[in-house]
Amino acid sequence: MTIAVSFTAVSRHFGSVKAVDRVDLEIGEGEFFAMLGPSGSGKTTCLRLIAGFEQPTAGHIEIFGETVEGVPPYRRNVNTVFQDYALFPHLTIVDNVAYGLMVRGIAKAERYRMAEEALALVELPGFGNRRPSQLSGGQRQRVALARALVNKPKVLLLDEPLGALDLKLREQMQEEIKSLQKALGITFVFVTHDQGEALSMADRIAVFNQGRIMQVGSPEEIYRQPSSRFVADFVGASNVLPPDFTGAGRWASLRPEAIRFTKSGGRPARVVSHSFLGGQTRVALDAGGQRLHMLLPSADSRPDDGSDVQIAWSDGDLHLMDDGK
Amino acid sequence: MRSDRQHRAPLGLKIAAAAGLLFLHLPILLIFVYAFTTEDKSYQWPPPGYTMKWLGITWQRPDVWESLGLSVRVAAISTAIAVVLGTLCAAAVSRWKFFGRETISLLVILPIALPGIITGIxxxxxxxxxxxxxxxxxxxxxxxxxxxxxxxNNAVARFRRTSASLIExxxxxGADGFQTFRYIVxxxxxxALLxxxxxxxxxxxxxxxVTTFTAGQQATLPIWMLEELVRPRQRPVTNxxxxxxxxxxxxxxLAAYYLTRDGDQIGGHGK
Structure with a gap:
């Protein structure tokens, strides 16, 4: 596998703030890579380091094997879809999309043809003569995508591109971006704070916290085998259990759907409350002072709030974590 | 019908508005009228007669042309200097955070708040x-x-509305610094600059x-007019x-108003 982007011990400090702190990272060519983390965790700074808007305080970055230290953004074969889209308000849509081609000196007829192609790719054919202000949020998002993709970047960077869209549109764009990436085979680096988005779209996920990468892995790994309490807390709705509860001497995570009711031999617990989520119902439990929640199919019968029950799970579902952080 | 009636202003308000407008603009109209009077010693109302001859006389007065030329020249050069320096200053203040930024912003605006006579002295x-x-x-x-x-003021307001991510x-x-300035900034x-x-x-x-204090022997158009008013000779020329x-x-x-109607304040209007 060719390495598209590699970070070696990269740090970026702003004064005394370590926005990115000794990050090692390898993103493969054609990969859909998500950087997931709470705000201020360093994921956007990492994206800006790849784009060239930031320079590392220490460490080494390569894009397709070439060192990019000191290379300005306009000489990197990398394009960005900005969080606020950053469409040029004084240009028409087609001039927005053709901008990258224009500054490279491609003739007008040719760049308009390519821009129209790119607009067709994001399902906005014939929108070229409008202005950004005449478009809806979802349409602007597509224009921003077309404007980046028309330059045929080797890596496409997406900075929380779906944050401004409403839920339904967001889900639709998730699917479209995913299939666009599959069709084009371009490396996508996607920054988000939404774990559902990262899990559903990415081939691999890096979970960021306080400038450091906590875990890198496939969505399955991140979800099923979180390496730390932070990842378990942030990524899943997992139950994070202390060592004295598990009896295994280590912190553990337990997915809510792995817990079931049992008639006998289980751990005693009391049903605290329940919330209806549609297809599933979440039940909050108190097991000897430890809060737990479980997910039940809503069609199943459910004990009343306040009743005493016994719960169980198979040992394989209890995932022991490396550290207690 | 619909609620049209409620949008109509009451009569009293209409009269007040009309009176206000008259108060503001009637004197200016009077100036215009006196430019065509046949009487040239004092401002007599109503004018005894009307004539176009003052237009021709004004046209032939070299002192008018001289001061008009000076005024246009001064205004053009000052504006050119202001556009370059004002834009650069606005760019620095709104794009970068640096020590003393607020102070510089205040110092730039101060001259318009100071009375002209202080600036002049x-x-x-x-x-x-x-x-x-x-x-x-x-x-x-x-x-x-x-x-x-x-x-x-105009440039700062526009910079604030222009998202920094546009430049990024x-x-x-793929645009370098010059292209970004030329095509985006x-x-x-x-x-706003216009x-x-x-x-x-x-x-x-x-x-x-300010001009009276900095002009020496030369007279810009407003100064020339002040001097003319003192001598009651060919008064309508002044008008x-x-x-x-x-x-x-x-x-x-008027043009500036239409160009910036979409939300920009026209700063420093009150000098």
């Missing part, structure tokens, strides 16, 4: 101290102090106080010139 003593002889350039310097503010997006798409700034420049021009064109000044000042301000 200060400049005059400074010129004297530095042994700079009074000339067109000393007038230009005096005018530039308040012209910069107007351009600066341009760089990201300048077009976004253009109407509006600021026109206001600056208009302010400079009718400035009296003809006044009419021209009103038009020359009014048109750019």
């Amino acid at each position: 200060a400049l005059r003593s400074a010129f004297n101290l530095a042994d700079i002889p009074f000339s067109t350039w000393t007038i230009v310097l005096g005018h530039a102090t308040f012209c910069i503010v107007v351009v600066y 997006a341009s760089m990201d798409l 300048l077009p976004n700034l253009a109407t 509006a600021g420049g026109m206001l600056a021009f208009a302010l400079s064109f009718d400035e009296v106080i 003809v010139v006044a009419m021209v000044v009103v038009l020359v000042t009014f048109l750019p301000i």
